[in-house]
Every structure is written in structure tokens, then in C-alpha cells.
Amino acid sequence: xxxxxxxxxxxxxxxxxxxxxxxxxxxxxxxxxxxxxxxxxxxxxxxxxxxxxxxxxxxxxxxxxxxxxxxxxxxxxxxxxxxxxxxxxxxxxxxxxxxxxxxxxxxxxxxxxxxxxxxxxxxxxxxxxxxxxxxxxxxxxxxxxxxxxxxxxxxxxxxxxxxxxxxxxxxxxxxxxxxxxxxxxxxxxxxxxxxxxxxxxxxxxxxxxxxxxxxxxxxxxxxxxxxxxxxxxxxxxxxxxxxxxxxxxxxxxxxxxxxxxxxxxxxxxxxxxxxxxxxxxxxxxxxxxxxxxxxxxxxxxxxxxxxxxxxxxxxxx
Numbered sequence: 001x002x003x004x005x006x007x008x009x010x011x012x013x014x015x016x017x018x019x020x021x022x023x024x025x026x027x028x029x030x031x032x033x034x035x036x037x038x039x040x041x042x043x044x045x046x047x048x049x050x051x052x053x054x055x056x057x058x059x060x061x062x063x064x065x066x067x068x069x070x071x072x073x074x075x076x077x078x079x080x081x082x083x084x085x086x087x088x089x090x091x092x093x094x095x096x097x098x099x100x101x102x103x104x105x106x107x108x109x110x111x112x113x114x115x116x117x118x119x120x121x122x123x124x125x126x127x128x129x130x131x132x133x134x135x136x137x138x139x140x141x142x143x144x145x146x147x148x149x150x151x152x153x154x155x156x157x158x159x160x161x162x163x164x165x166x167x168x169x170x171x172x173x174x175x176x177x178x179x180x181x182x183x184x185x186x187x188x189x190x191x192x193x194x195x196x197x198x199x200x201x202x203x204x205x206x207x208x209x210x211x212x213x214x215x216x217x218x219x220x221x222x223x224x225x226x227x228x229x230x231x232x233x234x235x236x237x238x239x240x241x242x243x244x245x246x247x248x249x250x251x252x253x254x255x256x257x258x259x260x261x262x263x264x265x266x267x268x269x270x271x272x273x274x275x276x277x278x279x280x281x282x283x284x285x286x287x288x289x290x291x292x293x294x295x296x297x298x299x300x301x302x303x304x305x306x307x308x309x310x311x312x313x314x315x316x317x
Contacts, residue, residue: 014268022275023081029282030074036285037067043292054129054139055122055233058115059240059288061147065108066281073100074278077172086169094167094174095158101173103154107147108280109199112244114146116206119237123230124213150195197256200249207241210234236291243287247279 015021044050044060076097080086086093121128121138128134157179168175180188214234251273258264265273289295 014271018271019081023078026074026078026081026275026278029279030070030078033070033282033285036289037063037070040285040288040292041067054135055119055236057139058111058118058143058147059236061143062108062111062115062240063284063288065104065111065147066284068104069100069108069278070281072096073104074281076100077278080172084170086167086174089167089169091165091167094169094176098158098173098177099151099154102158102177103151106150106154106195109244109248110146110150111143112203112241113199113206114143115237116203116210116241118143119210119233120206120213122233123210124217192259197252197259200244200252203241204245204249207238207245210237232291232293236288239287239291240284243280243283247276247283251277 040063041060044056044063050056076093086097118139128138154177158177161179163178163181165176165178183191251270254265254270254273264270
């Protein structure tokens with residue numbers, strides 16, 4: 001039902017203490033995700049085979065961005081939710097919150113886009129990486145571009161771009177960033193579509209096309225060995241991409257509809273979906289951990305001490 005340019009979803013009910021519930025969920029998610037990040041980083045970096053595997057590089061960079069967002073970005077969210085203001089106030093707090101909220105968060109998103117595209121290369125055109133030149137052209141250079149684009153772009157726009165900063169300490173992100181003060185309409189349009197609308201539908205399309213190609217090659221071309229050879233790559237990719245699609249795509253779809261038709265969802269729906277955009281930072285380490293080889297053995301070594309069998313020789317009489 002559409003009333004006053006709003007799509008009302010009457011079965012969405014949020015309790016009166018929704019803010020407290022959201023705060024508790026953020027805090028709980030931050031606490032339980034931190035050790036999982038350390039666990040995943042340790043097992044991806046400690047072994048040379050995992051550390052040098054090309055399919056792990058984009059994953060590690062994306063996890064690093066999300067780890068920064070978890071430890072700094074969500075900490076800012078929790079503090080602002082608790083106090084309602086930036087106190088004690090300092091411009092550097094506002095600017096740091098903005099660069100994490102924009103540069104680091106979008107850095108993870110654009111890294112995810114490259115990760116999704118690169119899976120096509122790793123699975124179906126792995127011979128492109130057989131030479132040093134191929135690895136630079138089709139792996140290291142594009143990975144660096146996608147990973148560094150958003151942090152560098154927002155670092156310039158937030159800290160360097162000439163625009164007056166008007167700090168409002170009772171509004172999240174201090175009512176910034178302020179780089180839109182003198183942007184041309186065409187550049188505003190680029191930011192709206194290129195940064196807000198395109199990434200998650202593109203991730204969905206790239207993920208779906210990988211799945212489609214895998215199924216086609218496995219059934220039509222009788223290439224079951226392809227699944228066995230790329231099992232780690234495929235499972236890791238779909239575990240990570242599904243997390244982004246489930247939690248970040250719905251809000252993007254709603255924003256696209258509002259932009260095109262002018263219709264918006266009920267306020268409660270938006271209040272429910274907006275925090276979900278931060279959920280990948282909490283869930284991704286677990287989505288990655290479940291795809292680690294020999295996970296059961298790794299967890300057993302972490303939780304339980306190894307029993308040391310000692311042979312006790314009888315004392316000489």
C-alpha cells in the first residue's frame with residue numbers, strides 16, 4: 001500500500017526500546033567478532049600456502065577493511081548512540097568517523113566487487129596468472145586499484161577538498177561529510193550511482209554469473225573435476241558474497257526505488273535495514289572461518305590443550 005509517497009509495511013513492528021536493542025546487538029557483535037578476526041587472520045597469514053594463494057589476497061584486504069570498521073567505526077556508532085553527541089568534541093573525531101564510515105566501508109565494498117570479478121578469472125581463466133606479467137596485470141594492479149580507490153578518494157574529499165566544515169555534534173558524522181558543497185550535478189550523480197546504487201547489484205550479478213557458469217560447466221561439459229579443483233575458491237566466495245547480498249543489498253534496492261519513483265518505505269523498515277549495512281563487518285570473519293580447511297582441527301587446538309603423552313620409566317631400584 002502506498003500513502004503519501006511511502007510504501008507502508010504494516011507487519012514491521014519495532015519495540016519502543018529498539019535503540020537499546022540495536023546498541024546491544026552492535027556491542028555483542030563487536031565483542032564476538034574480534035577474536036574471530038584474529039583467528040582468521042592468523043590462519044590466513046601463518047601458512048605460506050594460504051598467504052601466497054591469489055584467491056586469499058582480496059579476501060584478506062576486505063577482511064582488513066571490515067576489521068578497521070568493526071573496531072573504529074562501530075565504536076563511534078556505539079559512543080554516539082550512548083551519548084547522543086560527540087563529547088568531548090574534537091574536529092578530528094568527526095573527520096576520523098567520516099573517513100572510516102565512507103573510505104574504509106566503501107574500500108571493503110569495492111574490494112568485494114573485484115573479489116567477485118576475479119573469481120571468474122581464477123576459476124575459468126586461471127592460465128592468465130601463470131606468468132609474472134599476467135599476475136601483475138590481472139591480479140596485483142586491479143586489486144590495488146579497487147582496494148585503494150575509496151580510501152584515497154574520501155581521504156581527499158574529507159580532509160583536503162576546499163569546503164567549509166560546520167560541525168553539529170548532536171548529528172551522526174557531525175552532519176558531514178561536507179564535500180558536496182560545490183560539486184557539479186554530474187559528479188553528484190556519479191557518486192549516487194557509482195558508490196551507492198551500483199556496487200551491491202553488481203556483486204549480485206557477478207556472484208550469480210559465477211554460480212551459473214560453474215553449473216553449466218559441471219553439467220554440460222562434464223567437468224566435475226573443475227569443482228574439486230576450485231572447491232575452496234568457490235565455497236569461500238559464495239560464503240562472503242552471500243553475506244553482503246543478504247545484509248547490504250535490501251537497503252540499496254529501497255534507495256534505488258526512492259530515487260526512481262519517489263516512494264520510500266515505512267520509517268520502521270528503514271530503521272531496521274540501515275543497521276544491517278554494518279552487519280557484514282560482524283559476520284564476515286565467521287563466513288570466512290567456516291571455509292578454512294581443517295577447521296575442526298584448528299578449533300580443537302585452540303580450545304583444548306594437547307595431551308602430552310609422557311612415558312614414565314620406572315626408577316632404578
